[in-house]
Amino acid sequence: MAYQRILEEIHHEVSPLFGQGQVADYIEPLKQVDPQKFGMAIETLDGECYQLGDAEERFSIQSVSKVFNLALALAVSRVGNDLWKRVDMEPSGNPFNSLVQLEYENGIPRNPFINAGALLVIDVLLDHLTDINADMLAFVRELRCSDIHYDKTVANSEKLTGYNNAALVNFMKGQGNIFHGVDQVLDAYFHQCSIAMTCAGLARSMLFLANGGVVPGSGKRILTVSQTKQINAIMLTCGFYDESGKFAYRVGMPGKSGVGGGIVAVIPGKLSIAVWSPELNKNGNSVLGIKALELFTTKTGLSIF
Amino acid sequence: MAYQRILEEIHHEVSPLFGQGQVADYIEPLKQVDPQKFGMAIETLDGECYQLGDAEERFSIQSVSKVFNLALALAVSRVGNDLWKRVDMEPSGNPFNSLVQLEYENGIPRNPFINAGALLVIDVLLDHLTDINADMLAFVRELRCSDIHYDKTVANSEKLTGYNNAALVNFMKGQGNIFHGVDQVLDAYFHQCSIAMTCAGLARSMLFLANGGVVPGSGKRILTVSQTKQINAIMLTCGFYDESGKFAYRVGMPGKSGVGGGIVAVIPGKLSIAVWSPELNKNGNSVLGIKALELFTTKTGLSIF
C-alpha cells in the first residue's frame, strides 16, 4: 500500500474543506494558530514513516494528552486497580458537558477522556509520582518521542480561563473523589493540555498502542496486551466527545482528538496515524482531520470493523 | 390573640417530634449542637415581643442570612437594577441541588436563595461595598438587632469543606457571571453562613419585611414597599429549598430556613416570627420548626392566603 500517495490524495481531497470550521478561540495562543496548517504522519509496525505537509511542526495537542495520562496511570498503578472505582469507562453521551453527569453520578466521571475523568486520573497519578510534570515528559520520551515540551504560554492561558475545570475538581473533591489539592491537580492538568508535539512525534509515540503495549524499536513493554486493548476500546467509545459514535461509524479506528486540531488513531497490529488541522467543528473535533482519517480508511480498506 | 399561650401550646405539641430529624453534620460546629434546643420569638408591629425556650440563645443562622444578603443588595443597588439580569427569581425545583440547573441555564442561578444565587448576590454587593463583612453586620444592626456576630469556627469549617460552593462560583465565573475573585466571593459567603443570632434577634431584625420596608421603632426606610413585597414573594416561592411549595401549602407565610435549624417568617402587616430547633428533615429544614409554624398559622388563623 502506497501510503505516501494516499496521504497526498487525502490532502488534495480535504483541501476544499478549509474554512468550514473555526479555530479554538477560548485562549489567545490557540486563537493565533494559522488555520491553514495541515500535517499528517503515519508510523507502521514495519518501521516505515510517512509524512505530509506540516507534519514536523509542533502544535498544542490538548486533549490528545489524555491518552498519555491514562496510559501512564495504568502503567504505574498496576498493583492497586482502584482507578476504575473512581472513574467509569462509559461514553458520556452528554452534549451539555460534564457537570450535569458528574452530579447525577455523585462525582464519578463517565470516562478518563472527558475533562472530569482526566482530572481524576491525574489525582490517581499524584499518588504514585513525585514530579508529575517531569514524569509525564519522561514517559512520552520513553515512547520514542523526544520532540515534546510544555508550552508555558498555553499552560498559563489555560489556568487563567480554567474556571470550568476548577469547578469540576472542586465538585469532585466535595464528593470525596479527589484526594490531592485542587490547585495541584489543576496545575498538572493545565500542563498536560499545553503539551506541544508534532504529527510525526504523535504517531511515533502512540505506535505502542498498535503493538500490544510494546514500544517498537526499543522493545520496552509499557502496558500489558490486555491494558493496551482496553485503552484502544476507550479511545473508540469515548475518544471524540459527543461525536465518538459517528467517528467509529465513519472511520472505524480507535483515536483521540484535541481542540488544538490534532487527532491520533491506530489500527491495532498495523500502524498509527496523526493529523493536524486547526479548524474545528461544533463538537470540537478537527474538520479536515476527521475527513482525512475517513478517507484513509476508505482508501486503504483498513478498519477494525 | 394570646401569643404567649399559643407559643406554649405549640411547644407542647411539637415536643413529640424530637428525635425525628438529624442535626446537620457536614461541619463539626453544627454537629455538636444540642438537638434538644428549641426557641421561638414573635415581634409584632404593635411593638409586642413574645419568647419561649431558648429564644435568647445564639445559633448559626446559616441560609437565613440569604435574606439579609438580598435585602442589602436591593438597598444598595437601587440605581442600576442589573441584579435580576444575573440571577432569576424562579423556584429551582431541583432536588439534585443546583449545578445541573446552573449548567442548563448558562450560569444564571434560579433565585437568590439557592447557594449559587446567594454567591451571585455577593458578587453584586462587592461592586458597592468596600468591606462587605463589616457592612453586613452594620446592616443587620440597623435593623435593630445588635446581638449578632460571625462565628469564626463555623466560617473556617465552612471554608474547609466548601468545595461544592467553590465549584458553583468557579462555574459561574467560567460562564462570565461572576466579576470578582473566586476566593473573595467565597470568603464573604462563608462569613454570612456563620452569622450567629438569637430567635429574638432574628424576629426583630426581619420585622421590617412585615412593615413595608420600614424598621419599626427607628422608622428608617430600608427598602421601598415594592421591594419589600418582592422579597416576601421570593421567600414564599423559594425560601425552603425543594420544600417551598409544601411550606406555602402547610404554613402560608413567606419565610426562610437554614441548616442550623432556624426559620424566620412574616405575616405582612402583622408580625415576624422565628423558630430554632436543630433537627432537620431530609430537605434540610427544621422538623419542629416547620411544624411549629404550621401550628402557629392554624391556631391564629393568620395566613397570607
Next chain:
Amino acid sequence: MAYQRILEEIHHEVSPLFGQGQVADYIEPLKQVDPQKFGMAIETLDGECYQLGDAEERFSIQSVSKVFNLALALAVSRVGNDLWKRVDMEPSGNPFNSLVQLEYENGIPRNPFINAGALLVIDVLLDHLTDINADMLAFVRELRCSDIHYDKTVANSEKLTGYNNAALVNFMKGQGNIFHGVDQVLDAYFHQCSIAMTCAGLARSMLFLANGGVVPGSGKRILTVSQTKQINAIMLTCGFYDESGKFAYRVGMPGKSGVGGGIVAVIPGKLSIAVWSPELNKNGNSVLGIKALELFTTKTGLSIF
C-alpha cells in the same frame, strides 16, 4: 376604591403592548382567535361586579381549568387523602416541560398544575365520579357560573395533536401511577382544556377561593378553609409555569393562566379578577394579562405580601 376607573386606566396603559406576544398556534381554533380581544372582570366579596371590554365573550380557558380540576378532586376525595401521595405540590422549575422531571421522579408529577399533574388528578377523579365531563360542568355551575360549555372543536383538535400528553399518561401508567385507561384520562383532559367561559364567569366562579371555600351568594361550602388556602398556595407557587416566581414577585396574587390568554387571580378576603388577552409571551402566559394584573395590584395596593 373605584375599580371601574382602575380597569379603564389599566386598559389604556396595557394597550401599547398589543403585538408583543403571539397567539397560541398549536391548534387551529386557538390560532384563529382575534389577538386584539381584551376583557377584564372583577367580583368582590361585597357583591360588586366590574367589567371591561370583552368580559362577556367566551374564550378557551385551557389550563385555567386545572384549578377546577384540583378543587373538585379535593372536594370529592375528602375521605382518602391519597392525592398527595401521587402528585407533589412543588414548583416544577423545569423550562423543558415535564417528561424529564417525571422520569427523574418516577412518575410523580411535581404539582397539579403542570400537564402531568392535571392528568394524574383526573385519574383520581375517575375513582369518584361516574361521568367526569358532566360532573365538571355541574361543579362549575355550582360555583354560580352557568355560562360554560365544552368547545368540541377545541377538544377534538387537542386530541389530534395531543401526543405529548399521551406520552405523559403512558409514562405514568408504566410507572404504576395511573389506574384508569389511558384514553379515558386523555378524553377528560382534552375536555377540560376545551372549556369555554367568559371573564365575568371566571371571576365569579373563582370567588369562593377568596371566601374561604364558601360560594358567595349561595353560601354553599365547597372546600374547607384549609383546603382553600392550600389551592391558593399552589396557585401562587405553581400557577404560571416557569414564570410563577416572577408573577408572585411582580403581581403578588395567587392565580392561574391558560394558553387561551386567560388569567384568573384572587385576593383572599377581598375579590377575584379575570383577564383575557390572547397574545402570549414565551412562557405561554398572556402578555397584557400579566401586565394588567401587575397594574391592578400597583394601583390598588392590594397584594398578599
Next chain:
Amino acid sequence: MAYQRILEEIHHEVSPLFGQGQVADYIEPLKQVDPQKFGMAIETLDGECYQLGDAEERFSIQSVSKVFNLALALAVSRVGNDLWKRVDMEPSGNPFNSLVQLEYENGIPRNPFINAGALLVIDVLLDHLTDINADMLAFVRELRCSDIHYDKTVANSEKLTGYNNAALVNFMKGQGNIFHGVDQVLDAYFHQCSIAMTCAGLARSMLFLANGGVVPGSGKRILTVSQTKQINAIMLTCGFYDESGKFAYRVGMPGKSGVGGGIVAVIPGKLSIAVWSPELNKNGNSVLGIKALELFTTKTGLSIF
C-alpha cells in the same frame, strides 16, 4: 484453535456465576424461563459450527432483534439516506433510560439500539414495507436462519405492559419524528421483541456482519461493506445499553444483547458467536453471557483491538 474445547472450558468457568443475576420479570413469559439455561454457538467464515448446551433451544431474543431491524432498514432504504437525520448514532450514556434524552434532543433518539431508536427505525421501515412482520421473518430467513418465529404470548405481554414504549412513540410523534400510526409502530416493535430463535440460529444469521455484508453460503449481498462496518461500529458503541463501554473494554467485540439473556457478537473476518443465559445484571445484560464472551476473547486472543 479448538473452539469446541474453548466452549467447554468457558462453560465450566462461568458456572459459578449462576445465581448472581436475575431473570427478567416485567412480563410473565420471561419470568418463567429456567435461569439455569445456558447455550453457546459459534459459526466461522470457514463454515464450521460449534455448539454447547442449550444452543438449539429457542428463546426470546428481545433487543437482539434491533440488529435485524437496523440491517433491514439499511438494506431497503439504500436510496434515500434520511434515516440518520431522524436517529443519531451516539452512545446514549444515560442510565435513566431515554425519555430524558429524547426531550433534551427534541425527539431524535440517540441511536438505533435504544428503544426510542428502534421504534424510529420501524417507522422508517413502514415507509418501505407492506407487511413489516412478514418481511422481517423473510429477511432473517434470507440470512440462512429458518428456525425463527414470533412468540405471540410474548408479543401480547409486551403490549399489555408496554406503556413506556407507548410514551416514547407518542413523544416522538408529538415532536414530528414519527410518520406512521402510534399503534402500528408499537405492534411491529412488540413483534420484533417477541422473536424466538436459538443460539445456533442467531450465530448463523449474524455471520454476514463478519463477512462484509455477504451471507456466507448463499453469497447473497445484504449490505455494502461500508454499511456492514457501520452496523458493527454501532454495535460496539451502543450494543449494551449503559454497559457498552465496559463490554468494549472487557470483551472487544461488536455485539448486541437482549433482556431474554441472549447476546450475539462478531469478529469481522472471522466468526460470529451467540450466548444465552437468562440471568441479567442490573444493566439488563446476561451475567454469564458477558463473562463467557470475555473468556472467549481472552482464550482465543481474538479482539478487534
